[in-house]
Amino acid sequence: MKKSAIIESLEWRYATKKFDSAKKVSDEDFNEILEAGRLAPSSFGLQPWKFVVITDPVLRETLKSAAYGQAQVTDASHLVVLTVRTDVDAKYVRTYVEKIAAVRKMSVDALKGFEDMMLGTITRMTVPQVVDWSSRQAYLALGFMLETAALKKIDACPMEGFDAVQCDEILDLKKQNLHALALMTLGYRGEDASAGYAKVRFGADEVILKK
Amino acid sequence: MKKSAIIESLEWRYATKKFDSAKKVSDEDFNEILEAGRLAPSSFGLQPWKFVVITDPVLRETLKSAAYGQAQVTDASHLVVLTVRTDVDAKYVRTYVEKIAAVRKMSVDALKGFEDMMLGTITRMTVPQVVDWSSRQAYLALGFMLETAALKKIDACPMEGFDAVQCDEILDLKKQNLHALALMTLGYRGEDASAGYAKVRFGADEVILKK
Numbered sequence: 001m002k003k004s005a006i007i008e009s010l011e012w013r014y015a016t017k018k019f020d021s022a023k024k025v026s027d028e029d030f031n032e033i034l035e036a037g038r039l040a041p042s043s044f045g046l047q048p049w050k051f052v053v054i055t056d057p058v059l060r061e062t063l064k065s066a067a068y069g070q071a072q073v074t075d076a077s078h079l080v081v082l083t084v085r086t087d088v089d090a091k092y093v094r095t096y097v098e099k100i101a102a103v104r105k106m107s108v109d110a111l112k113g114f115e116d117m118m119l120g121t122i123t124r125m126t127v128p129q130v131v132d133w134s135s136r137q138a139y140l141a142l143g144f145m146l147e148t149a150a151l152k153k154i155d156a157c158p159m160e161g162f163d164a165v166q167c168d169e170i171l172d173l174k175k176q177n178l179h180a181l182a183l184m185t186l187g188y189r190g191e192d193a194s195a196g197y198a199k200v201r202f203g204a205d206e207v208i209l210k211k
Numbered sequence: 212m213k214k215s216a217i218i219e220s221l222e223w224r225y226a227t228k229k230f231d232s233a234k235k236v237s238d239e240d241f242n243e244i245l246e247a248g249r250l251a252p253s254s255f256g257l258q259p260w261k262f263v264v265i266t267d268p269v270l271r272e273t274l275k276s277a278a279y280g281q282a283q284v285t286d287a288s289h290l291v292v293l294t295v296r297t298d299v300d301a302k303y304v305r306t307y308v309e310k311i312a313a314v315r316k317m318s319v320d321a322l323k324g325f326e327d328m329m330l331g332t333i334t335r336m337t338v339p340q341v342v343d344w345s346s347r348q349a350y351l352a353l354g355f356m357l358e359t360a361a362l363k364k365i366d367a368c369p370m371e372g373f374d375a376v377q378c379d380e381i382l383d384l385k386k387q388n389l390h391a392l393a394l395m396t397l398g399y400r401g402e403d404a405s406a407g408y409a410k411v412r413f414g415a416d417e418v419i420l421k422k
């Protein structure tokens with residue numbers, strides 16, 4: 001079977017440890033990656049995320065410390081902090097319903113059934129459970145951004161190896177009802193030994209069950 | 212700015228409610244979508260997921276009941292249950308380390324530092340926390356599968372609206388250390404009123420923060 005361009009891109013990508021700090025991702029490409037995240041699906045379409053783009057070099061240095069000094073944080077062309085909204089509650093649901101009503105030119109009342117369904121789902125969960133649920137949605141958006149980067153042959157390193165509490169403090173995220181989940185660095189690979197490592201994946205027979 | 216083909220595909224996609232049950236996704240396309248999930252990144256590369264492909268029509272009917280009768284479950288061309296591994300523990304980490312050693316032709320001993328790092332991360336969490344963490348990774352893989360489907364103009368409906376406990380029972384997942392997270396139906400849209408609805412997304416100024 002001939003390999004598709006998509007699969008070739010996904011095999012090409014890897015968690016880039018060493019970026020070429022001289023090579024910058026263009027604004028157009030960077031915006032396209034963020035746009036892919038913005039367009040990602042989520043449960044009920046609630047989009048419980050924000051993407052925090054860090055351009056201030058001092059802030060990037062500070063975040064590097066919170067990421068145990070990992071060089072990608074400052075060497076990559078771009079740095080985005082994936083955050084989850086911690087305020088997915090009745091008020092947020094109403095804001096979302098109003099957004100739907102505005103976009104689809106309908107009344108908020110006509111959306112009452114949908115609003116009640118969302119509220120029912122949320123109230124069956126504790127607040128930490130809602131945040132966990134929202135976090136899963138944010139990772140789906142991260143998936144869209146990472147695949148889009150790979151398709152454009154832009155390197156990325158998604159990172160969980162950082163102190164999230166410290167990161168929240170550095171970026172003052174708590175006050176904005178946000179919590180840092182992952183860092184996404186983007187750029188172009190440098191002389192990176194790990195680029196040559198064979199990708200390790202369980203076989204299709206190990207991860208796909210048929211019933 | 213000219214829209215890229217990727218963004219056009221992501222705008223084209225929507226959670227398809229009504230599939231054309233006569234139109235089938237080809238084996239080649241279906242396998243490519245699963246392959247995108249298999250290649251998805253995950254924390255430490257642990258791949259804490261399995262994709263359960265349901266072809267038995269009786270099983271699909273039973274799962275439709277567990278999904279409150281939603282027609283997509285049986286009308287879509289293909290049905291995949293996204294599951295998370297609930298057994299990401301020292302034994303599983305060792306299995307993964309052995310896989311790396313085999314693929315990269317190194318000794319397991321040479322990977323001790325990496326193995327210890329993974330074990331350190333896991334032992335700092337409770338078992339439910341490990342499952343939550345693993346679930347986020349599985350959603351990243353779901354993102355890869357959904358974006359890949361969209362790029363190929365294959366419709367999809369990711370669904371959380373089902374009884375996961377019942378689904379686990381129907382598929383006997385618990386015994387296999389798996390738990391159902393989401394259903395992914397794939398196929399081609401039928402005469403679907405919701406296909407015409409404008410996509411509702413918060414604006415880039417609302418989901419992207421710059422610092």
